[in-house]
Structures are given as structure tokens and as C-alpha cells.
Amino acid sequence: MFIPTTIPYRIAATAAALALPLGAAPAAHATETLPILVPLTKFIALEGTSQKRGSLLAFRGFEELKVEPNVLDTASSPQVATQAFARATRGDGVFAVIGPIYGNSMLAMMPLAARRKLPILTVSGTGKLTEQGNKWVFRFFPSDAVLKVAQARYVVEELERRRIALITQSTAYGQSGRAHLKAAFGRMGATIVYENSLTVGTKEMLPVLANIRRSGADVVVLQLHSGPSALFVRQAAAFGLTLPVVGGSALHQPTTAALVEPATLKNVCAETASSPISETSPPMKAFTAAFRKEYDADPDAFALADYDAVRMVLGLRRKGIKTGPAMREALATTRYQGLAMSYRSDGKGNMAHDAVIVCYDGTSRVPAIVKRYRIDLADNAPR
DSSP states (O other): OSTTTTTOOOOOOOOOHHHHHOSSOOOTOEEEEEEEEEEEEEETHHHHHHHHHHHTTTTTOOOOGGEEEEEEOOOOOHHHHHHHHHHHTTOOOOOOEOOOSOHHHHHHHHHHHHTOOOOOOOOOGGGGGSSSSTTTEEOOOOHHHHHHHHHHHIIIIIIOOOEEEEESSHHHHHHHHHHHHHHHHHHOOOOOEEEEEEEEEEOHHHHHHHHHHHHSSSEEEEEEEHHHHHHHHHHHHTTTSOOEEEGGGGGGGGHTTTTSSSGGGGGGEESSSSGGGGOOSHHHHHHHHHHHHSSSSSSOHHHHHHHHHHHHHHHHHHHTSSHHOOOOOHHHHHEOOOOEEEEESSSBBOOOOOEEEOOOOOOOOSSEEEEEEOOGGGGGOOO
């Protein structure tokens, strides 16, 4: 049994239940399905695969519900995502949807969720998702209004750096982070001495690195997806840039760290919601062990957030909630103690309010948690 008894909606304590295979498509006998719409191809596939794995692991212990996962690839594309949503939500038997991490895809799917009257749960950090007045979206990962404030505070308060080189992605994720970081650094009196926004296809970082060096920056702050984050760190080390790097959540991922030699990760930190492989509590160690056994891989914060989200939904379904509107109301009003944190909606669908900073020591790909934050969203919206 790998889930502690203090966690609501406990898994059945039988070896048989733990040995059940995890399906990716609805079985013929299933009367209900939970669509899991995640990017499994293209540039954000690493994050999407983590989502899928955490979501599927969460089904263990809920077999009596006869709810089957229905995994569809959104391919890092809003058009593909909306098509997947339409296919997955046809007919009856759907009471909620697990949505992709990619902000552009989520923005495209949200009107469909409202029209279909189905709550859509996401781990996307893109700030505007919960600023549209759409009451059907629920975010189980801290928004950029939380994570970017934690990231900026760590840079200024802990590292005591105030001359910022800000490198962001040109996607909705990157630009959301950019807005919140600029606002947070402005409130703290730090100066952005150089900034650049990169497409996900950018492979040559040398011009950017040269400009960072010329700018007189004393720290590099990243808001990039996983592949570009690893590429930046590797090329910065090869270029001889020795400034500390404080990245977004992608840099905490074991799959990202696996792309970089441990020595190259020295002086690299990242914000995230959690870091299961860094935690030492028995519940988190048990979750990490179960994830490793099932997937032969390490879990990250995206896997854990989707794990918590799915278990909350299935727990509410076990209590008799079986329609989209009823599930939306329950998600909006219920506090849930998950593994990563306590979740409760702020009235806009933001369920997660905690953040951590993790740092690598140059000898291992397992980062240490060096700072924990709980951020009040009302105080940290971009100005």
C-alpha cells in the first residue's frame, strides 16, 4: 500500500489492487470515463507524459467505480486539443476532464468545457486561464501569480541579486511568466538589464549568452519549457557563463535534469509546486516508490499535481457526484488534502497556493528543496 492513511479517498490495501495494470483507453464494459487530454508528442511531450503517468496511477483503489481513463494526445496544438475534447466528451458518462499543461491548448478548450458543462482540471501555470471568468476551469498547479513571485523573491531575498537577465519562451506559458516576473521584480526594486523571448525551435543560444554577459546581469531567470531549459543550461556551461540560473518548473523535472550532466547543474535552481524525489516524508517516499515501480522513471510536480487532481475527482465521484455541474460545484467548495499540498479554490478556480524552490549541488540530478512559500494571489497580480 503506497498511499498513507492520512490521505482522503484511500487506496484499497490489497496486493491485487496494486498489481492491476493501468489502462489508457476506456474498456468496453465501462459506463463512465474520465478523459485525460495531454500532450504526448511535440515540444511539450515530457511534461505531458508526466501528466499521463500521474493521472493513471491515481486510479488505483477506485476500481469499484467502473470509471475508466481515456487518454488522448493533444500534441501541443490547440486545434488537436479541441478535437480531442470533442471526441472524448461525446455522449454520457463523462463528469470531468483532465486537461493539458500547455496554456494555448487550455485556452482553446475552456469555452468547450463551459458549453458542455464539464469541469476541466489542469496543471498549466498560464495566468490568464483563471482570469477569463470561466467557472469550469480548476488549476491544480500554482499559477504564475504564485510561482513567479516565489521565483522572484528567491532571487532577490535569498540570492541577493538585482540585475536580472530574463529569458522567456514565446508561448503563452512563457509570456504569462514574463508578465508576472516583471511585475514581481518591479515591486522588489530589481532591474531587468536584458531580456529575450525565444521560440521553442531556437537551438543556438550563443547570441543570447553573449548579450547576457555584456549586460552586466548578476543572475539569469528562465521561463522556458523543458527541452529549451536543458539546452540553455548546457550551452551556458559550455560558454563559460557562471551566473546562477533560476528557472521555471521545467527545470525541476527529472526528465529535464536527465538531459544535463550533474556538474553542469551546479548553481541551477528552479521554482515548482513540489519535488517528490526531494521529499523525505513517508507518504511522499511511498508515492515516489510506487511511481518508479510502475514507470521505471522518477515523478515530478506535474505528475503529482495530476495525481492529486484525479484522486480528488474520483473521491468526489465515490461520494455520489456524477454530473458535470455537480462536480463543478464540489470542486469549487471542497477542501482536499492531497499529497503535494492542501487544495481549495480561491473563487476563480486556482486550487494550489504553495511553491518551493529547488537547487542542484553539481553532484546529483536530485535537487534539494531550499525554500518553501505560500503566496496570497490577491497581492501578486501583474500591475
